Amino acid sequence: MHTPRLHDFRVAAGAVRAELARRSIPRREAVSVLQGGASGLGRTAAYERIAGLVPFSWAELVLLSAAFGIPVEVLSGSRAPDPSVVGT
Numbered sequence: 001m002h003t004p005r006l007h008d009f010r011v012a013a014g015a016v017r018a019e020l021a022r023r024s025i026p027r028r029e030a031v032s033v034l035q036g037g038a039s040g041l042g043r044t045a046a047y048e049r050i051a052g053l054v055p056f057s058w059a060e061l062v063l064l065s066a067a068f069g070i071p072v073e074v075l076s077g078s079r080a081p082d083p084s085v086v087g088t
Contacts, residue, residue, distance in 0.1 A: 011077035013052030
């Protein structure tokens with residue numbers, strides 16, 4: 001039963017990394033957002049989430065969504081990204 005959860009958070013981390021790359025947003029900017037949000041993550045904890053080593057909380061995905069204008073469903077991996085934003 002643990003494997004699906006493990007897969008789910010890796011999907012979210014992959015989706016976050018893909019969207020950051022697609023929009024040319026440096027990972028350090030995402031780390032800054034996670035550090036400054038309500039969760040107050042440390043730098044290492046934020047990088048661990050982006051790397052897929054630790055699961056994102058829904059609140060953390062919402063923070064990234066609001067900061068970068070990316071739908072939270074895309075960041076969670078539950079919806080495909082909009083191809084029209086590539087390179088913007």
